[in-house]
Amino acid sequence: MTILHADSALLPEGWARDVRVEITPSGHIGHIATDAAPGTAMRVATLLPAPANVHSHAFQRAMAGLSETRGPQGRDSFWTWRQLMFRFLDQLTVEDIRAITAMVQMEMLEAGYAASGEFHYLHHQPGGTPYDNLAETAVAICEAAQMTGIGLTLLPVHYQFGGVDQRPLAPGQIRFGTTPDQFLKLLEASQKAAAPLPADTAIGVAPHSLRAVAPDTLREIAKTAQGPVHMHLAEQVPEVDEVEAAYGARPVTWMLENCTPDARWCLIHCTQMTPEETQLLAATGAVAGLCPITEASLGDGIFDGARWLESGGRIGVGSDSNIRIALSEELRQLEYSQRLRDRGRAILAKPGGSTGRRLFDAVCAGGAQAVARNSGRIATGALADLIALDGSAPDLAGRSEDQVLDTWVFARDDRLVSDVWSAGRHMVQQGRHKQHEAISAAFGKTLARLSSAI
Numbered sequence: 267m268t269i270l271h272a273d274s275a276l277l278p279e280g281w282a283r284d285v286r287v288e289i290t291p292s293g294h295i296g297h298i299a300t301d302a303a304p305g306t307a308m309r310v311a312t313l314l315p316a317p318a319n320v321h322s323h324a325f326q327r328a329m330a331g332l333s334e335t336r337g338p339q340g341r342d343s344f345w346t347w348r349q350l351m352f353r354f355l356d357q358l359t360v361e362d363i364r365a366i367t368a369m370v371q372m373e374m375l376e377a378g379y380a381a382s383g384e385f386h387y388l389h390h391q392p393g394g395t396p397y398d399n400l401a402e403t404a405v406a407i408c409e410a411a412q413m414t415g416i417g418l419t420l421l422p423v424h425y426q427f428g429g430v431d432q433r434p435l436a437p438g439q440i441r442f443g444t445t446p447d448q449f450l451k452l453l454e455a456s457q458k459a460a461a462p463l464p465a466d467t468a469i470g471v472a473p474h475s476l477r478a479v480a481p482d483t484l485r486e487i488a489k490t491a492q493g494p495v496h497m498h499l500a501e502q503v504p505e506v507d508e509v510e511a512a513y514g515a516r517p518v519t520w521m522l523e524n525c526t527p528d529a530r531w532c533l534i535h536c537t538q539m540t541p542e543e544t545q546l547l548a549a550t551g552a553v554a555g556l557c558p559i560t561e562a563s564l565g566d567g568i569f570d571g572a573r574w575l576e577s578g579g580r581i582g583v584g585s586d587s588n589i590r591i592a593l594s595e596e597l598r599q600l601e602y603s604q605r606l607r608d609r610g611r612a613i614l615a616k617p618g619g620s621t622g623r624r625l626f627d628a629v630c631a632g633g634a635q636a637v638a639r640n641s642g643r644i645a646t647g648a649l650a651d652l653i654a655l656d657g658s659a660p661d662l663a664g665r666s667e668d669q670v671l672d673t674w675v676f677a678r679d680d681r682l683v684s685d686v687w688s689a690g691r692h693m694v695q696q697g698r699h700k701q702h703e704a705i706s707a708a709f710g711k712t713l714a715r716l717s718s719a720i
Contacts, residue, residue: 267291268690271304272313273657274666278643281667285313289650293466293690298646311657312670314626315643316380316686317593318417318633318651320555321496321534321584324367324407325388328713329354330589354716355441356392360406362712363388367410369709372699373591374416377680380651380688381417383532383555383584383637385472385496387425387442389452394440400448401455408459411467413701415693417651418463419637421472421496422456424449424487430477430512442474446483466649466689468638470494476509476517485525494530494638496555500543501535501566518543527552532582532636537567544570548579553636558599560586568603572613575628582633594675594682597625601676622671641689654685656697 268289275285277298286307288296332354358366367384374382388403390396399405404420411418425442428435435443444452453471460467470493473479479487488495500506500517509517518539521527529551536554539547547554556569564587574581583596601621604613615621634642641651655662655670661678662670674682686694693700 269307271307271309273311275313289690295648295650310654312655314653315630316651316653317630318381318637319374319379319584320383320582320633320636321586322384324370327370327588328366364406365708365712367407368413368705371414371416372705375686375694378593378653378683383419385421387423390441400452401459404456405459415691417466417688419468421470422452423472423474425474425478430508472496496532499533500538506538537569544573545577548574548577553580553582553632555582557584557586558596559590568607571604580632581628582636583629597675620668622675623668650687650690652687655682656684
């Protein structure tokens with residue numbers, strides 16, 4: 267049994283001093299005591315629950331930095347970026363996917379995430395031919411998770427069409443494609459791929475979007491899903507226009523009328539919603555999976571966070587394209603986008619409250635819900651997904667409780683993260699993952715080969 271002693275810890279009922287936390291051999295939190303003596307326990311300054319990263323396309327990490335040159339004609343956008351992504355993924359082997367995913371998961375852990383929701387749609391060989399094992403690339407993702415120790419919620423994606431008109435997939439998309447029958451086989455094979463992983467591993471489903479999945483198939487997947495259901499929704503204006511032209515309703519309105527999302531759902535981005543749609547979708551209990559760094563990078567738009575939270579909505583954050591894997595920066599970008607739009611400050615804070623605390627509490631709870639993980643809180647029986655912040659950092663001198671969170675989110679960065687546990691697995695120590703050198707070296711070799719190939 268591992269025993270921690272925190273000078274200060276954020277418990278469900280609030281901040282507490284001199285907190286003793288026991289981590290059981292199963293990776294759960296056992297007994298918790300406050301006003302406790304340190305004894306022989308491992309001492310940390312500030313102990314926090316560790317959130318889950320709700321949305322990742324791991325392979326895109328290797329193209330970070332390659333899409334910042336403006337094209338020769340017209341205006342660059344999400345759609346021009348997507349063409350580069352299609353060309354890039356044609357070069358990826360299973361071995362590449364394993365190395366890139368391990369790097370992503372390691373960086374997530376070092377940033378303070380204890381778990382990852384991998385929205386996995388790169389299924390087939392270049393050219394679109396399925397591997398002999400339909401879940402071959404899912405195996406690579408699971409092997410990466412075995413190496414990094416991150417908690418994994420694997421979300422196999424169904425992606426059948428190139429648009430709402432059900433046109434065939436374009437050449438760049440054919441590595442994604444599944445028919446409904448293939449998707450069921452893929453899901454079964456993915457469950458087998460994940461079987462060797464620890465007991466905190468979860469499996470969900472991910473119908474990609476209203477553009478890529480037929481309405482009847484979407485409803486069937488939602489009805490039969492045994493785990494969480496993730497889907498991109500209302501990310502781009504052209505997507506909204508395409509869905510409205512075909513279905514006679516905007517994407518969020520169509521979902522509310524035809525799919526009845528609930529607490530099992532995590533709807534990604536939702537940057538294009540009307541005020542009424544925002545309030546109605548928030549009331550369903552679904553999590554909005556927000557990726558503020560990627561949304562800014564791709565010019566998606568600004569999520570209406572103030573209205574969503576005021577309506578009781580739940581949020582999680584994800585790193586999506588993995589152009590930057592930075593937990594504190596995702597929260598800062600989310601709040602700052604609201605400030606720029608509304609020309610105010612502390613937009614997402616409750617009256618008289620801390621902005622960092624409001625955001626951190628929200629993404630811990632919403633992230634755990636989105637990836638179907640018993641985590642997001644320091645409580646007996648929950649998984650020991652924990653973050654320790656570096657108490658020796660000069661920026662934290664004289665700071666306590668919510669001021670620590672505000673300093674981390676708005677004044678510093680994830681270098682304040684000293685230790686991270688995922689289901690009790692102590693994977694980050696003194697700011698570095700236990701396998702940092704080996705994982706980084708393998709990624710560097712992969713990146714060098716890919717850079718010369720595209």
